[in-house]
Amino acid sequence: MSAPTIEAVQAELVKVIDPEIRRPITELKMVRSVEVEPDGQVVVGVDLTTAGCPLKDTITKDVTDVVGAMEGVSDVRVDMGVMTEEQRKELRSMLRGGMGEPEIPFSKPDSLTRIYAVTSGKGGVGKSSVTANLAAAMAADGLKVGVVDADIYGFSIPRMLGVELPPTKVDDMIMPPVAKDVKVISIGMFTQDGRPVVWRGPMLHRALQQFLSDVFWGDLDVLLLDLPPGTGDIAISVAQMLPNSEILVVTTPQVAAAEVAQRAGIVAEQTNQRVVGVVENMSWLDQPDGTRVELFGSGGGEQVSAELAKGLGYEVPLLAQVPIEQVLREASDTGTPLVLREEDTPAKQALQSLARSLSHRARGLSGRSLGISPVG
Numbered sequence: 001m002s003a004p005t006i007e008a009v010q011a012e013l014v015k016v017i018d019p020e021i022r023r024p025i026t027e028l029k030m031v032r033s034v035e036v037e038p039d040g041q042v043v044v045g046v047d048l049t050t051a052g053c054p055l056k057d058t059i060t061k062d063v064t065d066v067v068g069a070m071e072g073v074s075d076v077r078v079d080m081g082v083m084t085e086e087q088r089k090e091l092r093s094m095l096r097g098g099m100g101e102p103e104i105p106f107s108k109p110d111s112l113t114r115i116y117a118v119t120s121g122k123g124g125v126g127k128s129s130v131t132a133n134l135a136a137a138m139a140a141d142g143l144k145v146g147v148v149d150a151d152i153y154g155f156s157i158p159r160m161l162g163v164e165l166p167p168t169k170v171d172d173m174i175m176p177p178v179a180k181d182v183k184v185i186s187i188g189m190f191t192q193d194g195r196p197v198v199w200r201g202p203m204l205h206r207a208l209q210q211f212l213s214d215v216f217w218g219d220l221d222v223l224l225l226d227l228p229p230g231t232g233d234i235a236i237s238v239a240q241m242l243p244n245s246e247i248l249v250v251t252t253p254q255v256a257a258a259e260v261a262q263r264a265g266i267v268a269e270q271t272n273q274r275v276v277g278v279v280e281n282m283s284w285l286d287q288p289d290g291t292r293v294e295l296f297g298s299g300g301g302e303q304v305s306a307e308l309a310k311g312l313g314y315e316v317p318l319l320a321q322v323p324i325e326q327v328l329r330e331a332s333d334t335g336t337p338l339v340l341r342e343e344d345t346p347a348k349q350a351l352q353s354l355a356r357s358l359s360h361r362a363r364g365l366s367g368r369s370l371g372i373s374p375v376g
C-alpha cells in the first residue's frame with residue numbers, strides 16, 4: 001500500500017479540532033509541517049499557542065488517531081513546537097475577526113447571543129446550581145453556551161461543571177476552559193488559591209469587562225452570568241456592558257427570601273433590562289413514603305413573580321419549581337450537573353424544561369437597535 005501524499009494528510013488534519021478554540025488546527029495555522037516517508041511514516045509538526053499548553057496531550061493524541069487511521073500510514077510522530085510572537089499576534093487578530101482592539105462582542109446591536117444574568121436576593125438559594133444545570137442542559141441540546149461566573153462570594157461554577165484546566169492565554173486574549181461542552185470563565189480562576197475576592201466596585205467592573213472582551217468566546221447561542229447575590233455594583237455593570245441581557249431571578253419558597261429576591265429583580269427597572277422570569281428552587285422535598293414536605297414554606301416563587309409583574313408592568317412568569325433532591329447536590333459536588341446524570345428525577349425534569357423554555361424564547365428587544373431611521 002502506498003503512503004499518502006502530504007496534501008492528503010493536511011486535508012485529514014482538518015478533523016483535529018483545538019479543544020479550546022474549537023476550530024480545526026489547520027485553520028488556526030497550528031500545523032507547521034507534514035513529512036511523509038515512502039514507508040508510510042508521518043511526522044506532523046504542530047505549534048502550540050503557549051509552551052505550557054495544558055492541551056498538548058489531547059492534541060497529540062487526536063493528530064495521532066486521525067493520521068494513524070489513514071490508509072498507507074505505518075507510524076505517526078507529532079513534533080510539538082510553540083508559535084512565535086508574530087504567529088500568535090496573527091492568530092489573535094484572526095480570532096477577533098481582524099479587529100485590533102478588544103470589544104464586547106455581545107453588546108453589538110446585531111449580536112444574536114441570548115444573555116441571561118442569573119440573580120438572587122440572598123446567597124445559598126441555588127443560583128449557581130440553576131446556572132450550571134441550565135448551561136449543561138442547553139449545551140447537551142446542541143447550543144453553544146458560555147458561562148461567566150461573576151459570583152465573587154461563591155465562585156462555584158467551575159466545580160459544579162467539573163472544570164479541570166485553567167484558562168490559557170494567547171497574548172492578552174484568554175481562552176476559556178471547556179467542561180461539559182460549556183465555555184467557562186470564573187472570577188475564582190484569577191484569585192490566589194481560590195481565596196475570597198475583596199474587590200471594590202471599579203475592580204469588579206474591570207474584571208467583568210475583561211471577561212467579556214478579552215475572553216475568546218466565539219459564536220455563542222447563549223451566555224449565562226452567575227451574579228453575586230443582592231443588588232450590588234456588578235448588576236449595574238452587567239446592565240451597562242450588556243444592555244441586551246435579561247434577568248432570571250432565583251428564590252426559595254420562603255417569604256423572607258422572596259422579599260429580597262423581589263428587590264434584586266426590581267433593579268431591572270432602573271437598568272432597563274427585562275426580567276425573563278422567576279425560578280423557585282428548593283420548593284419541596286419528596287419523602288420515600290410519597291409525602292411531600294415544604295421545608296422552606298411555600299408560595300415564594302409565585303409571590304416574586306406577581307410582585308415583579310406589578311412593579312415592572314409586564315408579565316414575569318414563574319418558569320420552574322425545582323424540588324430539593326440529594327442527587328442534585330451530589331451531582332454538583334462531583335462536577336456532573338444533575339441534567340447530565342442518567343437518573344430521571346423531578347428536579348432534573350424541571351431544570352431541563354426550564355433550559356428548553358429559555359433557549360426557545362424569542363429574543364427580547366430591550367436595549368437593541370431596531371434599525372429605524374426618520375423618514376423625510
Ligand SMILES: Nc1ncnc2c1ncn2[C@@H]1O[C@H](COP(=O)(O)OP(=O)(O)OP(=O)(O)O)[C@@H](O)[C@H]1O
Pocket residue numbers: 120122123124125126127128129130151153154155156228229281282322323324325326328329330332333347
Ligand atoms: N434543589 C436542590 N436540592 C438539593 N440541594 C440543592 C438544591 N439547590 C441547591 N442545592 C445545594 O445548596 C447549596 C447552595 O447552592 P448554590 O451554591 O447553587 O447556591 P447559590 O445561591 O449560588 O449560593 P451563593 O450565591 O452563595 O454562591 C449547594 O450545596 C447546592 O448543591
